[in-house]
Amino acid sequence: MKIVFATNNTHKLExxxxxxxxxxxxxxxxxxxxxxxxxxxxxxLEGNALQKARYIKQHYGYDCFADxxxxxxxALGGRPxxxxxxxxxxxxxxxxxxxKVLAEMQGHSDxxxxxxxxxxxxxxxxxxxxxxxxxxxxxxxxxGSAGFGYDPVFRPDGYxxxxxxxxxxxxxxxxHRGEATRKLAAFLNATEQ
Numbered sequence: 001m002k003i004v005f006a007t008n009n010t011h012k013l014e015x016x017x018x019x020x021x022x023x024x025x026x027x028x029x030x031x032x033x034x035x036x037x038x039x040x041x042x043x044x045l046e047g048n049a050l051q052k053a054r055y056i057k058q059h060y061g062y063d064c065f066a067d068x069x070x071x072x073x074x075a076l077g078g079r080p081x082x083x084x085x086x087x088x089x090x091x092x093x094x095x096x097x098x099x100k101v102l103a104e105m106q107g108h109s110d111x112x113x114x115x116x117x118x119x120x121x122x123x124x125x126x127x128x129x130x131x132x133x134x135x136x137x138x139x140x141x142x143x144g145s146a147g148f149g150y151d152p153v154f155r156p157d158g159y160x161x162x163x164x165x166x167x168x169x170x171x172x173x174x175x176h177r178g179e180a181t182r183k184l185a186a187f188l189n190a191t192e193q
Contacts, residue, residue: 001188002027006038006052006066011148012177019172019181024188032060045070045082046129049120057122065121065184069177071150072116073101073138075108084150098142098153111137113154115176119184128187132179147171 002025005016017026029035038055040048045068052066070081080087080101088096105111114135121128135157142152144164151163156174163171172178 001025002062003188004029004032004056004060004062004064006034006056006064008037009148012067015168015172015177016181018168019178020185024185027062029056032056032062034060038066040068043082045116045118046120048082049118049129050127053120053122053127063123065119067117067119067177067180069115069117069149071101071154072114073105074112075110076101076104079104094149098150101138101150102141102153105138105140111139113138115150115154117176117180119180121184121187123188123191130180130183130187132176132181132183134174134176134179 004027005013006029007013008029013026013028020026034056038052040051042048042051048068049066052068053064056062056064056066068082070084072078072081080097084097085092088100112135114133117132119130121130136155137157139153139155139162142164143155143162144152144166146166146168147164153162155162159166163175
C-alpha cells in the first residue's frame with residue numbers, strides 16, 4: 001500500500017519508515033511534488049494533524065497521514081504543547097526551543113512532562129486518529145546527541161537516559177510516536193486483509 005506521510009521533517013520520515021519496516025510504501029511530500037508549507041493553524045494536536053492530512057487529500061488526492069507532536073510540561077501549564085516546533089520562533093530551531101524550555105524551567109522542582117503524538121489518517125473518505133504518549137521529565141541540561149527536537153532534554157520514566165542517548169530502536173519501542181505509529185500500522189494491516 002502506498003501512502004503519503006505529510007511531513008517535510010526528514011527525521012520523522014526516517015523514523016516512521018523504520019517503524020513500519022517496509023510493510024507499506026511511505027511516500028514523502030517531496031516525492032509527490034508537494035513543496036509548500038502546509039498550514040498548522042489549529043489549537044490542538046488533533047486539529048493540526050487533521051488539517052495537514054486534509055490538505056494533502058484535497059490538493060493531491062492521495063491517501064495520507066499526518067502527525068502533530070507536542071511536549072507538555074506541567075510546570076509551564078502544558079506549554080509548549082501544540083507550539084512545540086515553533087516555541088522560540090517561526091524558524092523551528094530545535095536548539096533555540098530547548099534553550100527557551102531550559103530557561104523557563106529554572107527554579108522549578110516539578111519537572112514532569114510528556115510527549116504526545118496524534119496521527120491523523122485519511123483512507124478513502126474516512127478519517128482516523130491514533131494517539132501515543134510517553135511520560136517523563138525535563139532534564140536540567142542537555143544529554144546526548146542522537147534524536148531530534150527536544151530529545152536531549154527529555155528523559156522517559158523508567159530510564160536513566162534521555163531520548164537523545166538512546167539508540168533508535170530503543171527510543172521507538174517506548175516513544176509517543178512509536179506508540180501512535182504501532183496503532184496506525186495495526187489499523188493499516190487490518191484493512192489490507
